[in-house]
Amino acid sequence: MELRVIGQKAKDASFLLGKMGSAEKNRGLLAAAQEILDQQEKILAANAIDIEHAKAKGMAQGLVDRLLLTSARIDGIVEGMRQVVGLEDPIGEVISMKQRPNGMMVGQKRVPLGVIGIIYEARPNVTADAFALCFKTGNAVILRGGSDAIHSNQAIVAVIRDGLRKCGIPEDAIQLLSDTSRETATEFMRLNGYLDVLIPRGGAGLIRSVVQNSTVPVIETGTGNCHIYVDETADFDMALDILFNAKTQRIGVCNACESTLIHRSIAKDFLPMMKNRLDEKQVEIRADEEACAIIPEFVKATEEDWGTEYLDYIMSCKIVDSVDEAIAHINKYNTGHSEAIITSDYDNAQKFLNEVDAAAVYVNASTRFTDGFEFGFGAEIGISTQKLHARGPMGLLALTSTKYIIYGNGQIRK
């Protein structure tokens, strides 16, 4: 189908969704979730085709696992959708209303964004998840998933549309691009006038491509070259626990620690303890010369290491003279995601919080907490690393806009 036809259908649906109250939207969500349960055989059969194709083309085991749906995983998807029902609906709230000197009342009201495009890779769970969050906030969504998951995605979307149709809700609240070609993706990124925003979810390559090619407003999500600075006044046990957690609890995620900065005055004492602790998970440390002089087993770091998001059991390590040097290094090499200081010094804690330029800045806690659920939003559509519109974990509020509403009684401008 022509993209502009899909765009117009989404736009038409968005006007209807924008008028719905929370009760009606929740009814639609529950119906869609129930339909996924009821028609899970259809979804699993479609997924089996994707899995077969993936194995035939030699897809890596980790990726095949992300693509795989099981009955238990479908339960998880359904449970996730039902949890969204329980979240507070931000739409319709009037967040300010003030009287102007001429008597006119000027207020600001939360409204849906309108039509949201999501471009993602071969993770079929994103399909239902993104729909639930967009739908709850009154937005129509157009999904463009990876070609490896196309059968799974088509089945999930068809089933959700069945559920919506059964309770009289416009099924074009969710549409999937069945053409997964690169050309169509590029055309999708330029669907101005229909798409209000495009959110890419996936690896650095996907996100870069969307940022480079899109003329529609994009929310850049993404890569995390996260640092932990261990200050001279740090509690060593706390620093070791946090470093170990942030580096090894889950290595493939954007809020994992990729680099540590150690204050010179504690390096000789701290580095051997850090090595011992990270040896438990065979973490390779790539360090500057001075750290390598203390721990000869460290690998010598290159300039490239300071800017690398490993997503692996590897961490870079640099010795610094002060919190100022740590902040300058972080602001030079980070990706604006999550940064932490371990300290017991009040001034250094405040300085780090104030001066580090990132979506989330921590004192004495693991960077792994940068997450919509951990922050208490009850949902997450992604983690924004840009400064416009939304920064950090994005919950339902990030899927809303505002409009000014003005109550007058005949005011004209002088």
Place this chain on the structure above:
Amino acid sequence: MELRVIGQKAKDASFLLGKMGSAEKNRGLLAAAQEILDQQEKILAANAIDIEHAKAKGMAQGLVDRLLLTSARIDGIVEGMRQVVGLEDPIGEVISMKQRPNGMMVGQKRVPLGVIGIIYEARPNVTADAFALCFKTGNAVILRGGSDAIHSNQAIVAVIRDGLRKCGIPEDAIQLLSDTSRETATEFMRLNGYLDVLIPRGGAGLIRSVVQNSTVPVIETGTGNCHIYVDETADFDMALDILFNAKTQRIGVCNACESTLIHRSIAKDFLPMMKNRLDEKQVEIRADEEACAIIPEFVKATEEDWGTEYLDYIMSCKIVDSVDEAIAHINKYNTGHSEAIITSDYDNAQKFLNEVDAAAVYVNASTRFTDGFEFGFGAEIGISTQKLHARGPMGLLALTSTKYIIYGNGQIRK
């Protein structure tokens, strides 16, 4: 100078500006304003060169007037900068802080966007104005003004930098691209990693070009195809006053009315009165067949008229059957700027406010109020017609982002 060098200088300056308190920023603003007064001869001399070139190349009188600086206009620029000093500084405010179940405190703090790019046309007053708003919010700004104003802009920027330098503030808080070529503009729009946002200020062509070419996040400002719907229950006098004001008070602005929709049941009575009132300013009415049948002097409208922002003494006019038809027409043809209903019916007022998709929706007031000063922000950097980040008139708040700040005492993720 190479663009990335300019970008790096701005980024370095932005880190210093982000640390400044309001008192220091206000001191810088006052020093820059004073310097403009003190060195106004230099600015006027530079402007005289631009004016001479403009006249030599036959620039239209209206554009020459917008380019012209006089001693009185410089007083106005200085006065505007001093007013920004009096505005509340939004930076540093912690807008939320909640405790998580694990004891960690998660808060959100207002911070500058960082580096803001402004692309604008030959209006030298924008140079000082944009600087003042960006600087007040701790942002570094890189300006790319039109080639016709290059001497004026260079003089203003040099003088502002003198003022900043004299009080020890990094002068790279403001930089101007001296190369006004199209190629450099395009390169500027792709300065990812240095520019946090790009704001185009100017006509539809400029804005379209920035949206099409930019890979940096853009705030689209802009065009306004604004409608006024006169409901069957409208007070005719109020409707006439508001229509006259919105259409004719200032024709070349984005919040002027370009189209009116009239309820069928009042058309025969209202249209002659409307014609009489708008005849005072010789407004040409381009109307649908039915309206033309009532008033033969109306010009017959084409499909193109419904989507046209005239910025002239011309207005389109259509007869509709209901508030629903009015809303559907507006949501089809508008540019998401400002829309008004004139009514005394409660339900129709609420329906219009809820269902019209625009930055500002009015009941019984002129669309001309969509403006940062009229809304009480004390400033305006532009009027956003997109839904992301900021919508409607943008004051200081639109030039800020947030970051999450987290106070822990050793929390790790389970």
